[in-house]
Amino acid sequence: MTNLSNRIHVLWSMLTFQSKHCPYCQSRATRRIGSNAYLSHVRECADCHLMYRWPKQTDKFNKVFYQLNYIRLASENMHLPTLAEAGDLVKQDFKGHATALGIKRDLVQELKPSGRLCVYGANWGYEVAQLARIGFDAIGYEVSLPRAEFAARLVVSVLTELDAIRAKAPFDIVYCSHTLEHLPTPDNVFKLFADLCAPTGCLVIFVPNCGGDNARKHGLRWGPFSSSLHPLSYRADFFKHALPKYGFRSVSSFSDPYDLARIHNLNSQDNLPGDELLIVARKTPACS
Numbered sequence: 001m002t003n004l005s006n007r008i009h010v011l012w013s014m015l016t017f018q019s020k021h022c023p024y025c026q027s028r029a030t031r032r033i034g035s036n037a038y039l040s041h042v043r044e045c046a047d048c049h050l051m052y053r054w055p056k057q058t059d060k061f062n063k064v065f066y067q068l069n070y071i072r073l074a075s076e077n078m079h080l081p082t083l084a085e086a087g088d089l090v091k092q093d094f095k096g097h098a099t100a101l102g103i104k105r106d107l108v109q110e111l112k113p114s115g116r117l118c119v120y121g122a123n124w125g126y127e128v129a130q131l132a133r134i135g136f137d138a139i140g141y142e143v144s145l146p147r148a149e150f151a152a153r154l155v156v157s158v159l160t161e162l163d164a165i166r167a168k169a170p171f172d173i174v175y176c177s178h179t180l181e182h183l184p185t186p187d188n189v190f191k192l193f194a195d196l197c198a199p200t201g202c203l204v205i206f207v208p209n210c211g212g213d214n215a216r217k218h219g220l221r222w223g224p225f226s227s228s229l230h231p232l233s234y235r236a237d238f239f240k241h242a243l244p245k246y247g248f249r250s251v252s253s254f255s256d257p258y259d260l261a262r263i264h265n266l267n268s269q270d271n272l273p274g275d276e277l278l279i280v281a282r283k284t285p286a287c288s
């Protein structure tokens, strides 16, 4: 988010006396846990354990922001490649590029060797392309129109209408990497995941691990913890509390570096020290 658009949003929210209720469960039992920015602070909900920035972001603001502003951010996977670069990336299987999935691709295959797969928050299609390459029948959803359109250059399909994605369900894998921290609330997305995921399928979520060693050591000073780009902050306990309400009866949690055998067996880690949190949720507890 640009500084100016963020300041306008913060000031508008303060002037309109935005409530401090939890943006997910609407509980009033929330407390301020600290601040890392002028005028805004971070709160934690005592009921669902979600952490969120206040003033809270809204769907309307996010929709405009992700169409117009996000493109200006300076991380490599946010910049659209040129047509020639896209061709090279596909030819070289994304090797050495910031968007290469690496162990995450192996990890998905540990859960399901093949099948129908949906990437939620597909950006310009790099994950869909890499997962399709190892045999998944893969498709994506992305809120940003220019990014979704770019995916055609990787010869993959990324849709921008939720109804169109719902019409393609069920999926054996629903994959969502570093997207949930950008949302105003995860409620609608969890409902969508429940609609998309097959009864024997796996929901695979990656987010910054705000319960990891660095998050605990540095608190809000840890970069990925909370920012205008990351209005929501998660620890594993939030997902264990929330996902069963959407029919995901089995919720397993892991952090990097990943142990593939452990993930295959859905053998949750007791300690989650890494910077990234992996959640694998299933409607039926048994492994595939």
Ligand SMILES: [Zn+2]
Pocket: 022, 023, 024, 025, 026, 027, 045, 046, 047, 048, 049, 050
């Ligand atoms: Zn809550």
